[in-house]
Amino acid sequence: MSATEPRITVGVDGSAGSTAAVAWAANIASRRHLQLKIVHGLQIAGLYYGGGMTGIGAATLFEAVQADGERAIADARALAASVDKDLVIVTDLPNDPPVPMLIDESRNARMLVVGRTGTGGFADMLVGGTAASVAAHAHCPVAVVRGRHDSTDVPESGPVVVGVDGSPNSEQALAVAFEEASLRGVPLVAVHAWSDITYEDTRATARILTQPETLEEGEQRLLTERLAGWQEKYPDVEIGRNLVRDRPRHVLLEESETAQLIVVGSRGRGGFTGMLLGSTSQALVQHAGCPVLVVRPEPTK
Numbered sequence: 001m002s003a004t005e006p007r008i009t010v011g012v013d014g015s016a017g018s019t020a021a022v023a024w025a026a027n028i029a030s031r032r033h034l035q036l037k038i039v040h041g042l043q044i045a046g047l048y049y050g051g052g053m054t055g056i057g058a059a060t061l062f063e064a065v066q067a068d069g070e071r072a073i074a075d076a077r078a079l080a081a082s083v084d085k086d087l088v089i090v091t092d093l094p095n096d097p098p099v100p101m102l103i104d105e106s107r108n109a110r111m112l113v114v115g116r117t118g119t120g121g122f123a124d125m126l127v128g129g130t131a132a133s134v135a136a137h138a139h140c141p142v143a144v145v146r147g148r149h150d151s152t153d154v155p156e157s158g159p160v161v162v163g164v165d166g167s168p169n170s171e172q173a174l175a176v177a178f179e180e181a182s183l184r185g186v187p188l189v190a191v192h193a194w195s196d197i198t199y200e201d202t203r204a205t206a207r208i209l210t211q212p213e214t215l216e217e218g219e220q221r222l223l224t225e226r227l228a229g230w231q232e233k234y235p236d237v238e239i240g241r242n243l244v245r246d247r248p249r250h251v252l253l254e255e256s257e258t259a260q261l262i263v264v265g266s267r268g269r270g271g272f273t274g275m276l277l278g279s280t281s282q283a284l285v286q287h288a289g290c291p292v293l294v295v296r297p298e299p300t301k
Contacts, residue, residue, distance in 0.1 A: 006110040007035040007090075011102050014072035017115030020152040021145040022076045024291060025113040026083035028143075031183055032110070035088045038076045039105055040069045041098040069093050099133045106138035111293075116146045131285050135266060135294040141176055145291045148257070155290050158260040159187040159240065163252055163280065166222050169265030173295040174226065177263035178234045180293070184260070187238040190227055191255060193248040194219035219243060249283040256288040263293045 010025035012018045022038065029036040042065055073091045080089055094101055106112045114131050135142040147153040162177035164170050174190075181188035194216070220243055231239060244251055256262050267278035284292045 007037050007108065008032070008111050008113065009037040009039060009102075009105045009109040010076070010113040011098065011105075011115075012038055012040050012072050012076040013115075014068065014075065015115060016152045017145070018072070018076070019079065019115075020147065020154050021113050021115035021143075022079050023083060024143070024145045024154055025111075026080040026087060028111065028113070029080075030084035030087055034110060035090060036080055037105070037109070038073055038080065038089065038091045039101065040072050040076075040091075040093050041101045042066060042069050042093060042095045066093075099130055099137075102134045103137050103139070106134075106140045106142070109140045111141050111143055112138050113143045113145060116144060116150075116152070132282055135281065135285060135296075138296055141293050141295045143291055143293045144285045144288075146288050148289050150287075150289075155260045157186075158258050158290070159189045160184065160261045160263060161189045161191060161252065161255045161259040163248055163262075163264040164190050164192045164223060164226055165248065165265075166226060167265060167267075169267060169295065169297045171226070172297065173263050173265040174230060176293065176295050178230045178237055180261060180263065181237045182234050185236075186260065187240055189240040189242055189255065189259070190223060191242045191244075191248070191251055192219060192223045193244050193246045193251045194222075216243075216245070247280075249280040252280065252284055253287055253289075256284065256290045256292075259290050261291050261293060262288055263295065266294050266296050 008025050008029040010021055012022055026036055028034075070093065073093055077089055077091060080087060102112060102114070112134065114134060116131075131142075131144050135144065145154060148155060160177055160181040162173055164174060177188055177190075223241060223243055227239060227241075231237075242251065242255070252262055252264065262284055264281045264284060265278075266281055281292075281294050285294065
């Protein structure tokens with residue numbers, strides 16, 4: 001395969017969350033007959049620049065960090081190979097900070113996969129915002145592999161769930177979600193929570209308060225219209241609908257406890273202008289009970 005051929009890329013660091021991400025990414029790559037690329041950012045320069053470390057001290061640190069990185073890569077490669085012995089696996093161990101390295105890797109990836117937590121090269125993955133930053137800036141969909149009850153127990157059963165709000169980014173998420181459901185042979189649940197008034201303007205809020213029945217009919221029509229074309233394209237996918245008057249993140253977090261995958265756009269119709277990662281996708285990345293696939297808007301031609 002060429003360096004620019006689409007692949008599944010996974011960031012590793014040796015943590016339990018990273019291990020779960022590798023196994024999940026290997027399964028995805030195997031199912032799609034794609035190359036799997038395993039990457040680990042050493043970020044050695046950041047460890048001792050300005051710290052006065054020279055000579056033997058710096059060399060010892062370099063060797064220790066490099067050995068840890070090589071071990072993480074080797075363990076991840078062995079795990080991925082155990083998932084599929086015929087899987088084509090490549091690795092990289094650059095001396096780069098994790099966020100810019102992963103964003104750069106996303107240029108040639110069909111999907112970028114990271115774990116729910118991290119250590120070493122991916123320290124404080126969620127607390128420090130690494131996963132959110134990657135999801136906000138990547139050039140391909142980003143999967144954050146999470147398990148039930150904030151663990152690494154990643155579910156393998158249940159439907160694919162997609163958030164629908166009628167925005168262009170939501171349409172892109174729908175396309176990805178239908179493909180995922182079809183490849184997995186599971187139902188797709190389309191969730192449309194239509195009264196997230198947190199980001200609605202004053203006039204819309206007033207309509208929600210004064211004309212709920214009329215609004216609900218309109219939102220039902222929106223969901224039906226958005227699903228119509230996809231039902232024809234993927235006749236093998238059984239579709240369920242969940243139309244509720246609630247905030248999207250509340251409903252999707254609840255759905256994540258029985259789903260095997262949640263698919264959302266990076267930001268929807270209610271987000272602040274210029275916000276790269278909306279409140280719903282941010283909440284799911286940090287708290288969902290299953291893997292979350294965040295779909296970025298396609299570049300403007």
